Amino acid sequence: MAPVNIFLSYISPEAPLADLLEECIVRDFLGFAHVFAYSDQTSIPAGSKWLAEVTDALKKADLHVVLASPDSLEQKWINFEAGAAHVRGIPIIPLCHSGLAPAQLPVPLSESEGLALSADGQFERFYEAIATKLGSTLPPANFTAYVGNVTKFEAIYEKKRKAVAAAGTLTSSVEIVRNPKALCISSAQFLQLGFENQLQKVIDAFPSSVQHTRVVNSKEVRQALVSDKFSIVHIAAFVCPRSGDLYFSDVDLHSGKSVCDPATGDTIAAEDFVDLLRGSETKLTVITSCNSLALATELLTVCHVVTAREMISPNQMATWVEEFYRRLPKESLSTALNEAIRLSGAKMAVYARQPAMPDLRVERSDVVAVGA
Numbered sequence: 251m252a253p254v255n256i257f258l259s260y261i262s263p264e265a266p267l268a269d270l271l272e273e274c275i276v277r278d279f280l281g282f283a284h285v286f287a288y289s290d291q292t293s294i295p296a297g298s299k300w301l302a303e304v305t306d307a308l309k310k311a312d313l314h315v316v317l318a319s320p321d322s323l324e325q326k327w328i329n330f331e332a333g334a335a336h337v338r339g340i341p342i343i344p345l346c347h348s349g350l351a352p353a354q355l356p357v358p359l360s361e362s363e364g365l366a367l368s369a370d371g372q373f374e375r376f377y378e379a380i381a382t383k384l385g386s387t388l389p390p391a392n393f394t395a396y397v398g399n400v401t402k403f404e405a406i407y408e409k410k411r412k413a414v415a416a417a418g419t420l421t422s423s424v425e426i427v428r429n430p431k432a433l434c435i436s437s438a439q440f441l442q443l444g445f446e447n448q449l450q451k452v453i454d455a456f457p458s459s460v461q462h463t464r465v466v467n468s469k470e471v472r473q474a475l476v477s478d479k480f481s482i483v484h485i486a487a488f489v490c491p492r493s494g495d496l497y498f499s500d501v502d503l504h505s506g507k508s509v510c511d512p513a514t515g516d517t518i519a520a521e522d523f524v525d526l527l528r529g530s531e532t533k534l535t536v537i538t539s540c541n542s543l544a545l546a547t548e549l550l551t552v553c554h555v556v557t558a559r560e561m562i563s564p565n566q567m568a569t570w571v572e573e574f575y576r577r578l579p580k581e582s583l584s585t586a587l588n589e590a591i592r593l594s595g596a597k598m599a600v601y602a603r604q605p606a607m608p609d610l611r612v613e614r615s616d617v618v619a620v621g622a
Contacts (some may be wrong), residue, residue, distance in 0.1 A: 251282060254383045257311035258287040259331045261322045262491035263410070263543035267347065267403045268317060269492070274396060275380065278389045283380055286311065288331075313341050313383055318355060318364065318602045321411070327561050332359055343379055348404050348411075368400045373475040384615050396588045410547045417601035427533055430481035430612045432473055437487040437498045440539065441466070457490055466519055467498045470516045475526040481612065483527060483553075485537045488592050494520030494545030520548045534583065536574075550604045556587060559597040569594035583610040 257277065260268045270283040273618030286307040308314075314335035322328050335342050335359045344364040346352050373393050381388050463480070465471050474480070486496045488497040490508075498516035500509050508515045518526075527535065527549065535549050537557040553569040562570075574590035581589070587600050 251384060251386060253282045253284055254312045254380065255310050256283055256285045256313045256315055257307055258285055258315050259328055260317035261325055261328065262540060264317050264319065264322060265491040270399055278391045279380060282384055311340060316344045316359060318344040318346045318359060319350050323356060325560050343376065345376065347400065348407055364530065368397055368404060373397055387487060410543050413547045414433045414543065414601055417604055425610055427481045427610055427612045431461045432482040432484060433480040434484045435471055435487050436466050436619040438466055439500045440487050464621060468516050472519060472526065480530050481533045484530050485535065486539050488543040489537065489540055489545050491542060491544060494542060494548050496523060520545055522547050524552055538571060546601060550601055552603065554583065554603050554610060555601045556595055556598055559599045562596045566594050566596040568597035570598060
């Protein structure tokens with residue numbers, strides 16, 4: 251029996267559900283079903299190398315599976331991958347979840363039979379499609395347990411989505427942050443991929459009198475945040491889409507998972523990072539390396555968060571970084587963000603600290619804010 255190659259398309263905040271499906275499929279079909287799980291989670295730093303791997307996997311796929319949700323269908327890359335599968339003429343299976351019904355699928359996904367993954371009998375029908383492609387019988391599986399795990403994911407995911415939605419607007423008042431210090435967090439692997447210039451643009455954008463510190467491992471991050479106060483923290487490093495943890499040791503570019511042993515890998519857990527920012531009295535965290543719902547929802551209890559909303563090219567991100575930090579000392583956070591988005595085309599979003607906090611403005615002590 252020849253194995254079947256399954257391309258699993260999803261967005262990074264839905265990585266836990268993709269992990270669940272991959273684990274079940276590989277185990278239950280005894281390795282005859284190969285799952286290529288790709289998302290937008292490492293798209294910004296990985297660049298052309300990542301794109302080449304995705305294109306190769308799309309060419310080899312026998313079955314195209316899409317994790318379809320209200321959020322994922324807004325992402326151009328998900329629809330691009332589905333279009334590629336449609337052109338090749340391979341079966342496409344949209345797995346609907348988190349509030350999206352099969353009847354709500356757009357073209358070209360609507361041309362395929364969508365399945366509501368947490369509904370009775372739908373997970374089994376998904377397995378039947380794989381078995382048909384393999385030419386095998388349906389393997390024994392605990393579908394009731396699988397559906398229960400999908401339902402648990404949906405509940406957790408919906409809670410995070412609601413938290414972000416509630417934080418979508420800054421108040422009309424503006425808090426002035428005088429003489430801010432900025433901490434730029436990255437990793438050796440991220441910098442090796444060619445993003446040193448992004449951090450340099452961050453540094454160059456601030457007035458020379460503003461102190462900047464650059465760190466590339468967990469020890470340096472902890473030392474900096476414990477010993478000093480940083481109003482702004484800029485993250486240009488890998489963030490786990492599942493837990494929100496910061497990775498400083500190497501990660502696999504298409505799965506977003508660490509390639510190191512958990513016992514020896516260099517990481518900072520999301521909850522520990524939150525405590526560090528709270529102690530450092532951080533006002534704003536900017537995540538430019540990925541779309542990390544997991545980390546953003548944790549940080550909202552401490553500070554405002556600016557993060558990517560979808561896949562952004564390296565050029566777009568570099569332009570956004572330069573424009574945002576150039577404007578931030580002169581304008582409010584919301585104005586600087588919107589102008590940087592307009593000029594770069596990068597889909598970034600700001601989420602206000604909860605409970606609702608004022609907009610921000612950073613400036614040197616020798617500059618007087620209008621209306622201050």
